[in-house]
Amino acid sequence: MIAKTPITPYYAVIFTSERTEVREGYSNTADRMLEMAKGQEGYLGIESAREEIGITVSYWKDLDSIRKWKMNAEHLMAQEKGRKEWYQNYKTRICFVERDYEFNK
Amino acid sequence: MIAKTPITPYYAVIFTSERTEVREGYSNTADRMLEMAKGQEGYLGIESAREEIGITVSYWKDLDSIRKWKMNAEHLMAQEKGRKEWYQNYKTRICFVERDYEFNK
Numbered sequence: 001m002i003a004k005t006p007i008t009p010y011y012a013v014i015f016t017s018e019r020t021e022v023r024e025g026y027s028n029t030a031d032r033m034l035e036m037a038k039g040q041e042g043y044l045g046i047e048s049a050r051e052e053i054g055i056t057v058s059y060w061k062d063l064d065s066i067r068k069w070k071m072n073a074e075h076l077m078a079q080e081k082g083r084k085e086w087y088q089n090y091k092t093r094i095c096f097v098e099r100d101y102e103f104n105k
Numbered sequence: 106m107i108a109k110t111p112i113t114p115y116y117a118v119i120f121t122s123e124r125t126e127v128r129e130g131y132s133n134t135a136d137r138m139l140e141m142a143k144g145q146e147g148y149l150g151i152e153s154a155r156e157e158i159g160i161t162v163s164y165w166k167d168l169d170s171i172r173k174w175k176m177n178a179e180h181l182m183a184q185e186k187g188r189k190e191w192y193q194n195y196k197t198r199i200c201f202v203e204r205d206y207e208f209n210k
Contacts (some may be wrong), residue, residue, distance in 0.1 A: 001157070001158065002121045002122070002123060002158060002194055002195070002196050003121070003196075005198075008198075012117075012119060012198065012200055014117060014119065014162055014202075016107045016108070016162075017107075017204040018107060018153050020210070024143070026145045036112060041207060042164050045156060047121050047160055048155040048156075048158075048160075049155050049156040049157070049158055049159060050154050050156060051153075051155060051156070052106075052154070053106065053107060053154055054154060055152055055153075055154045055160045055162060057119055057121075057160060057162075058149060065127060069134070075175075083208055083210075087208065087210070088209075089107055089207070089208065089209045089210065090107070090207060090208050091107050091206070091207040091208075092205060092206055092207070093110075093117065093202050093204075093205040094202070094203050094204040094205065095117055095200035095202045095203065096200060096201045096203055097119075097129060097198050097200045098199050098200065098201055099198070099199040100198040100199065101196075101197055102194070102195060102196040102197070103188055103192065103194065103195050103196075104193075104194045105188075105192070105193050105194065
């Protein structure tokens with residue numbers, strides 16, 4: 001689903017990743033992190049797709065919400081495990097969403 | 106591939122979409138638009154993945170580059186055709202990338 005974000009401005013975190021061969025534990029942790037993110041203060045929505053690379057974009061009210069989610073204890077453990085096992089490479093980009101527009105049939 | 110963008114700041118355009126059932130003409134036009142985007146002034150890279158939704162993030166030097174690409178004549182025709190045939194819904198978000206970091210195994 002395309003995230004139903006509020007009127008601009010808000011923030012986006014673009015997380016682009018390439019996986020390793022390791023599958024074990026990934027889905028459960030990803031599901032758990034998604035559920036937790038949704039409960040965070042300032043969370044606005046998420047969009048995700050994976051083919052050769054994975055792109056997950058999460059939307060947030062402000063930088064403080066992003067910082068708090070990044071430093072969440074369980075999330076820190078998941079990030080650590082991600083670097084050890086699940087991700088070959090990733091890049092995280094913190095963005096200020098200035099403007100948006102949409103089309104609906 | 107994860108886009109090899111320069112040091113921040115730069116801009117990102119997050120294009121999130123849901124397709125219709127129409128396949129005809131889509132791949133050719135998408136390939137052509139990708140090739141054209143790469144030739145635009147201020148183009149920095151692109152990342153794309155599709156599952157239930159498609160996410161394409163293109164990176165740009167500044168807002169002027171984004172504006173010029175949006176208004177490119179052949180791209181305008183493709184956008185028009187996209188609304189008519191290929192896309193059920195889409196959302197475009199124009200973002201200022203403030204900060205990024207990466208992990209490589």
